[in-house]
Amino acid sequence: MRLxxxxxxxxxxxxxxxxxxxxxxxxxxVYLFVGSLFLTYAALxxxxxxxxxxxLLGGLICDAxxxxxxxxxxxxxxxxxxxxxxxxxGLPRDDTIARVIVALLTxxxxxxxxxxxxIASSPAPAAAWxxxxxxxxxxxxxxxxxxxxxxxxxxxxxxxxxxxRELAE
Numbered sequence: 660m661r662l663x664x665x666x667x668x669x670x671x672x673x674x675x676x677x678x679x680x681x682x683x684x685x686x687x688x689v690y691l692f693v694g695s696l697f698l699t700y701a702a703l704x705x706x707x708x709x710x711x712x713x714x715l716l717g718g719l720i721c722d723a724x725x726x727x728x729x730x731x732x733x734x735x736x737x738x739x740x741x742x743x744x745x746x747x748x749g750l751p752r753d754d755t756i757a758r759v760i761v762a763l764l765t766x767x768x769x770x771x772x773x774x775x776x777x778i779a780s781s782p783a784p785a786a787a788w789x790x791x792x793x794x795x796x797x798x799x800x801x802x803x804x805x806x807x808x809x810x811x812x813x814x815x816x817x818x819x820x821x822x823x824r825e826l827a828e
Contacts, residue, residue, distance in 0.1 A: 661822045662705055663712035669813045670697050670717035678724075680801075688790070692773070692798045695766035696806060697721065698736050700813045702743035703752045703761065714740040727777065735772060739765055759806045766802055770795050 673696055681691055697717035701710035718733030725732060743765060751757045774791050778784045 660709070660712075661820060662709035662817065663716065665816050665820050665822060666701055666705065666709075666713035666813055667716035667720075669809070669816050670713065671720055672812075673697070673809060674717075674720050689797050690794045691801050692770050692794065693766065693802050693805065694721070694732070694736065694769040694773070695739070695762045695764075696802065696809055697732075698740045699743065699758060699762040699765060699806075700810050702740045703747050703750065703758060704814075707744060710744065711737065711740055727773075731773075731776065735769060739769055755807050755810060758810055759803060762802060762806045763799055766799065767795070770798065 673693070677691060677693055684691065697720075698710075698714040701713045701717075704710070705713065714736050715733055718736040721732035721736075722729050743761060750761060778787055778791075781787050
């Protein structure tokens, strides 16, 4: 439980920081989506139950203030967590670049799924795609810069609470 709660606290910090960045970017009409950061570290490094618990808590944090049906983030994050967790044996989990690439690919998939879910209710779906593409490009660039710092933060948080020995090997 200590692993899940420690990682969930870092996810709450991530949610608050990204919310503030998105608030600042409202003037230029750009929205950053970094959903994959809510699950990548947990799926690659933590045991299944602790990692999935942290991912579910992160999804609930995102659902609490999102203009989507409650549970959307939680369910999609859990599904993405399961996919990444099942692929992790073939990935170099201790390599930061590999983690960033996994985060970028997962973020792309989550962004597209969220877009298709939400665009169905739009009055003019075709008009939304240029904005969505700009948001996706900005999100991916932002994620590429922030992900190494955030993965280090998550690891150091586990070291701080002396839970790094419980990490999956």
